[in-house]
Each structure stands twice: as C-alpha cells, then as structure tokens.
Amino acid sequence: MTDLSDAPVASPDQMGKPDELGFFGEFGGRYVGEPLIGACQEVEDAFVDAWGDPAFRAEFLHVLNTYGGRPSPTTECHNLSEQLGCRLLLKREDLNHTGSHKINNVIGQALLAKRMGKTRLIAETGAGQHGVATATAAALLGMSCTVYMGEVDMKRQALNVFRMRLLGTEVVPAMSGSRTLKDAVNEAMRAWVSEVGDTHYCLGSVMGPHPYPWMVRTFHEIIGIEAKEQVQAITGGLPDVAVACVGGGSNAAGLFAGFADDPSVRLVGAEPAGGAAAGRGVPAIVHGMRAYFMQDEVGQVLEAESISAGLDYPGLGPEHSHLAATKRAEYFPVTDDEVLEAFKLLSRTEGIIPALESAHAIAWVAKAKDELQGQTVLVNMSGRGDKDVEQVQDVLIARGEM
C-alpha cells in the first residue's frame, strides 16, 4: 500500500479516510457479490497508489485546469443577497466543461482507468449530466463508453441522450423497476460483473461499494478547497453556511470537504422532498453500501420522486449518512414547487439559470432566509440549467404561468 500521508485531504478529522473495510462510522462497506469483490479491491489499490503519486495528482489538476475550465469562480450575488437579507455567494461549478461539477470525478476516474490499463468505461446516469461527463472523458482519452440510463429519464432528458451519442457513447435504457437512476445503477453493476476484465465502472456519485464513496468525494474536494480560498478572498473569512443539493451527494461532499473541519461553518444538504433519504430514510444495504435509504416496512426500496432526474435517488451516500447521524451536517427537504420558484428567482435576479438539482440549494436558502439574516451563505451551483429549460417551460405552461 502506498503511503497517503503526502496526499491532500481537505478535512482529515470530519471527512478523512474510511476504515479498512470502507466504513464511515456505521455506514459504507463493500456489499457486493463475490464476482465484484476483486474488481472493487483493484479499484481501491489503484486509487490509493495513484492518489499517493504526485505525478498523478498533477496530471489530474492539469486536465481539470486546461480542459475542464477550473478553477471555477465564486460569484457574489448582490441582487439576491439584498432580497434575501444574507450575503449569498455561488461556487460556479455550472461553468465547468459539460456544465456541472461531474467533470471533476470523471476526469479522475478516467485517468485512473487508463493507469489501470482499462480500455472501456461504463456509467449510470440520472439527469444525464454524469453520463455526458463520462462520455466526454471517454472521448478525450480515447476510450469506448457505455452509459446506462433509466428509460423514464431518457425521455425526460432526450437532449443529453443525444449529446452522449454525439460523443461516441452507447446509451442503454434501464428497463427494470422504476426505470430511473436506481435501476440504471443495477444495470451498470450487472454489466460490470460480466465485463470486468477491460472495463472500469465510472460511478457517478459518492455511493456504491468501497472505495467509490471515498474516491468520488476525493476527486470533488477541489470544489471545497477552491471555494474556501475564494470566499476568504471575497469576505476575509469563512462562510457561516455551506449549502448544496443532495441526491447521492457528490457535489455536496466536494463542497463540505472544504469546510468540515471548520466547526463554525454550518453544512446543509437540500434534499428533494420526494426522495429525502436523510429525513425519511433508515439504514439499509443497497447498491453495495450501508446507508440511509427510503424503504418500506420489510426493506423493499421505495422509488424516489423529484422534478429533477439527477436527484431522483432513494438513498444518501454513506459519508453523508455518517455526517447526518453525527449531526455534523444537516439535511432538509424542499418541494418541487419551492425548487421551481428558486429556478425562476435565480434566473431573474442574477441572470444565472441553475440546474434543477442546484435550484434545490437556492430553494432551501430562500425558505430559511429568516434564520440566515446577515449571514454569509455559500451555495454550490453544481450545474447549469440549459438541460432543464424545456421541462420547466412545459410545467409552467401547464400551470398557466407562462
């Protein structure tokens, strides 16, 4: 095992490494069938080796900076700040190449897959952002790529399906269960079992079997590290609150990692009310991990419902489950209606059309404005809303609001 002592960890106390079995407190682990045990171990060994290698980290940052558009800026929202009575700052992951934070993780994993000698990537996707990001990384690095996407999501996000195909990726509909993100995960895991020799599973969130939750968070820590410096440059101090939307939880994990060891910074995750795994979930073992999931009384997983396909997941990653259980982070539900209002609000006041996912974080700030008066609030603008405008237009027309 490579010594990781030189490798950067943004918040070693609250968001450090999992234990040797992959647990953050009571959550995590590697609950997979025997055929995948070796594959997960191979990914873990390769990641530990790579992240301990300064040359790998330098290459990762070089690609993110010269191709991905990093560092992303932090924008102070003067108009909306005045309206809400707080000092609102946005970490602009929406300005990254492919339009969301997802590029950080896929560049990391694609470089890792190359280093492991793999020639092919597979991925699951919900809204299509992770699928597009993976297709992009595959094109950049000359790898072939297959993305599994729930049939329902393929209809909701037809343009992202086209984008992936344009990038040379095969998109396979997940036809089982609710035909959304959780079923796409099942399909991708099934495919990985039979193709593990030449294929890397590029999982898109801080979920799944060890080492994925840890590895994906680590590739996204750059969000929190940059944001901390930028907020300090703007305000001369730390934010009072750091807010991000949470489905599986990757953009929130990246943001929180920058501040988790600063006890004065409140960490808030905004969950869709129809998929509030932290609020309504109980521990479960699903998709290779022990984590909070929405489930019925006998343990069957419930289907999440959200206007945002990217948050349409009934579980919460294990490290978030741990942060929720230890109360280091708080998770609050916001409704689809509140999200639509936030979508319109940010567009009108700041000229920034947010992804419906990211609008959840804005929706929580708008909803909690009374308790946030005078505070500095940092929101991770995890993605841009171009992909969602058609869907929102349809909703607003149906409601007679346009």
Place this chain on the structure above:
Amino acid sequence: MMTVADVRAPSLEAYLTERRSQRRLLMPYVTAGVCPDWLELVDAVIDAGADAIEIGIPFSDPAIDGTTIQEATVVALDAGMTPGKALAELKERPFGVPLIAMTHYNLVYRHGHERFATDMVEAGCWASILPDLPFEHAGEWTAAADAVGVENVLLAAPVTSDERLAQVAEKTGGFVYVVSTMGTTGARGAVDDAAGALATRVKSVTDKPAVIGFGISNGETAVAAAEHADGVITASALMRRILDGASIEEAASLVAEIRTALDEAYPPGS
C-alpha cells in the same frame, strides 16, 4: 412457548455430504410467489428429483440477478410477496428435502438477524445464501444463524483469488456455491469452461460439497457442469418456464430431465 432447542436446523452440510456419495446433487431454485401455487411447484420439483430447494425471497433491487430472476421478482412483488409471508407459507407444510433461503441482505437486516434466523428454521430452511453479503461483513448474520443451526453458504467466482478462495471454503456452511461465469444469473447455452476449473480449485482446498450454479439450463449443461463438482443449481431456466405460462408439471419436467441426465452420466452409487 418455543425454546431455542425447538427451532434448531439440522446441518445442510452433513446432509449434502452424505447425499453426494449416492448421486450428483440437484438443487433447483424457486422464487417465492412467482405463481399463485408456488408451493405446489416446490412439491413437484422435489418429486422430480431435487435434493434440496433454494427459495428466492424477492427484493426490489436484485442487482446480482439476470433478466429472468428479475422478472420473477417483479411478478412475486406485484403479487404481494414479502419475506414474512414467504416464510410463513413455507412453515405451513412439510417438505421432504431441506430448503435454503436465498435473498439480498437488506431483507434480513430489516427483518432483524435473530428473528430472520428463527423464522427460517421454523419454515424448514437449513441454510441461507446472501450473495451481496461478503464474509467480511457477515459477522452479525452468522452469529444469529449459528445460534439456531442455520448455515450460511458463501459463493466463489472465477476471479476469486486463491487466498480468498481458501477463506471462502473455510467460512462457508452447507456447501460452496460455485459461480460458473462472470455474469449475472441466467440460463445459457453452455456452461463456461471457467466453471470446471473453479470447481477443481474448490475441491483442492475443501471437502465441503461444491455445487455449480449460473447457466444450468438443461440436462446437457448440468452433466457438463457436474463433471468436476458435486452437483448443480438450476434457477433461471425453471423460472423462465413458469413466467412463459408453463404448467407446474411442464416446469417440473425440466428438473426430471436434469435428474435423469445426471444419473445416466454419473450412475448413483458408482
């Protein structure tokens, strides 16, 4: 009131070890609730020559299963099948052979380890197969299972390293479930060459029964798989017949075909 002694399962390992000296083992799989008269299907499959039966308890997210078992799972869940209902229905009748409960770990975890183990024994289940529960994480379950005599079957895959295979062989109860191929469950035209090689590796490190599953769809594939192993499991091919509307007799005839083929290729007592 039941005491612990009242609900202790006999040893599946001892049963299978004795039985394999007579003939190749045949262990068909039935999803609980796959059809309204699924208990009659279990009876018919036993009459057709099964040595033990795997009872699949349907889970909403069967990540390890192929399309046929997924389809059987959906049918059973839509019909209202639950772990408690499956075990209660099994408890109502005696079967002539041991049952083995196969499911995803979350249903055990949610039911409660001790309660699940006790309910299993009362239902006639002597062993569990939880494919998504590797032995590193199995401590709580095996403690509860051990307390009532339930054995926990572990799986070995073609990619399982020699070091890990030795651990699987040591920790498994009942038998070693030899996964024939790197894929999900499902009927295949031929059994992977990897199956025989893996079964041979298993036999070299343990005397526990080695039984091959994944891809056993007819007499021919069963005979090929059983060359290096103590027996076979057939699941998807049997469930496929039921899902396609076959009668219980038609479905059970597959098991009879495999029984006959195995006994002809490997004459009992030889």
